[in-house]
């Protein structure tokens with residue numbers, strides 16, 4: 439495989455890549471963001487549109503990113519340059535900017551998940567004052583410390599490089615997260631009030647569909663699948679030629695969508711159960727009171743309702759695993775600008791990682807004190823930024839690089855690709871359907887915003 443510097447790398451095994459890419463995809467997007475967006479947007483209607491966005495738009499874009507990455511063996515900027523992208527090189531820079539901006543606020547939320555593990559521990563030990571201190575979302579200094587801790591942990595894994603760092607950490611965590619989610623769903627479905635949440639989550643009321651809902655669902659699909667900023671161009675660049683790209687993308691999409699679906703199956707019933715216990719979730723107008731904090735309010739309430747030490751054990755384990763899921767996503771967010779500095783500026787991996795960690799650490803610490811920045815950063819660099827990047831990636835692939843060249847790349851690892859059903863549908867999806875859908879969603883939103 440093309441390597442440009444000794445500081446690049448390659449995945450150790452086929453499964454290693456799928457786990458690492460799924461580790462990037464599965465994170466706070468699935469467990470913190472998705473359930474609150476479902477709750478905000480009337481439940482099942484959002485779920486349906488979200489699933490459509492993931493499979494109709496997200497999956498084809500993922501295959502596009504992986505083929506660009508493996509073809510060039512480069513970071514997003516280097517990849518567009520290598521394929522003669524001209525102005526499209528700007529898409530690479532935009533991706534890197536989005537990555538840095540998203541990482542800056544993502545670290546803050548990730549810091550919360552970690553501090554909630556301590557909060558649950560102290561709660562279980564009867565130390566309420568300590569428990570409250572670790573749970574305080576509004577406390578700037580506490581947030582900043584946990585944000586920086588998380589930045590440091592991300593840095594340490596990324597300097598370990600592709601195989602020993604990223605791949606090793608992700609392989610064990612995903613199955614554990616899956617098991618604990620299923621256990622918790624089993625418990626919550628027996629709680630009074632939960633069936634109402636289940637109905638809202640699974641029985642669509644299509645009158646709830648609005649342009650705002652579609653916009654959020656599209657943004658969420660890109661965010662959750664780690665698309666639109668070149669994270670999967672970068673991860674694709676570490677792939678060997680034996681890997682079947684569409685198959686790998688399908689596994690990653692299914693894993694990500696599956697975990698998000700389970701998170702909804704846990705949180706929606708848990709919200710209504712918490713409400714039945716007197717915790718305020720919706721205001722008088724039926725709007726969600728605190729969407730950023732939803733998961734952090736609802737889940738501890740659930741753990742505290744459990745008998746004996748079970749709540750303590752599940753609470754601590756859950757928040758630790760969620761921190762780890764967030765870590766495998768922050769790793770991929772950091773890896774993009776790091777790969778850019780290694781490839782394009784000849785930096786050493788450690789230097790590059792230190793530089794970017796310092797930048798995101800400083801911005802993240804500032805965000806910790808000014809939590810309202812989360813919403814603005816999220817809107818510009820995620821909900822608008824990632825679909826915009828995805829649109830450009832589709833246009834680049836179909837009209838500059840050309841789908842036939844991408845198919846030639848996929849033939850390594852998937853010899854019959856041109857004659858397969860995938861090979862017939864994908865060029866249309868990436869060249870016509872996805873760009874048109876993304877463009878419609880983005881323009882209506884921009885018109886509504888201004």
Ligand code: PHE
Pocket residue numbers: 462463464465466467468540660661662663664665667669767768770771
């Ligand atoms: N997909 C990650 C999550 O759901 C976030 C992410 C977005 C990671 C973009 C990398 C790139 O938490």
